[in-house]
Amino acid sequence: MARFTPRQDEQEGLVENQDIRKAGLKVTLPRVKILEILENSEARHVSAEDVYKQLLANDEEIGLATVYRVLTQFEGAGLVERHQFDGGHSVFELNRGTHHDHIVCIRCGKVEEFVDESIEKRQREIATEKGFEIADHSLVIYGECKKENCPNLKE
Amino acid sequence: MARFTPRQDEQEGLVENQDIRKAGLKVTLPRVKILEILENSEARHVSAEDVYKQLLANDEEIGLATVYRVLTQFEGAGLVERHQFDGGHSVFELNRGTHHDHIVCIRCGKVEEFVDESIEKRQREIATEKGFEIADHSLVIYGECKKENCPNLKE
């Protein structure tokens, strides 16, 4: 009920609405809100549950099923990337066009990104040697970040 | 009835009952049988379900819960490695002491292994640069293997 915003100002949707539409998807409130959360979240990598909780915190009436549906559609449209770090659940991040790999702290969960062209190159060579046409790859380094930076070293 | 090896050449990465005991685990029938299956399976990467089905085929009365429990314990003991390729479920492989990465065919699911020291080295350097103490890493290349080799290009 109380969620009738007088006007949807699209000034901040100059990029996203276009992209949703370009993907052949209707520009609906859930999709816009989810995209906003992905953009505004200080954590670059969020799970579907994270998005859902953020929606609830913003008093949006959007179901978890829709979150999964939309994230999967966004993935198919290339708007977001889905990563499967160890531990079972997926995390999503906005696709800003720059490929990168990840290094994850196994203690605090912090995720940093990196790119290394020499690794990329070797991967292409290896795929060729093995007779594979490379489609994608996933490189994740797990480690412990320096204690001073580690926010919550629980237990 | 136990098949015991005359010599204990554990250095060659061969996992055996001694290793179970060394991990602080009792040498029980389920654990021995699961280890046997991991060793004798021609597929190097098997899921918990695969192990379970193989046990059923061998007329062993071992529950799926036990399979998961044992595999997790083996992982903790370093006897097996758990890999989480894209798609949700984990696969396990015997830890024969040789680290390697994987290249997976997204069409037929075939998994090949490779090692590249230059990539390994760059990863260590990157972890150091980022202030991480490296604990593990996962590199998976996804691609399409050459059609002639691709066993079941269904659909």
Added chain:
DNA sequence: ATTACAAATGCACAAGCTTCTCATTTCCAC
């Protein structure tokens, strides 16, 4: 603006994988 229709959503439920619970059984030291 209004209308009309296909697309999208919300809800509840279902599926698949993995883990937990707990009564019963098994291994191992004595």
Added chain:
DNA sequence: GTGGAAATGAGAAGCTTGTGCATTTGTAAT
């Protein structure tokens, strides 16, 4: 052998993800 802790089996539960269907929403034509 025997005792007791550890391990197991069967089923239930948990978690993430996906589906079916009635209802709502976006969009394009009126």
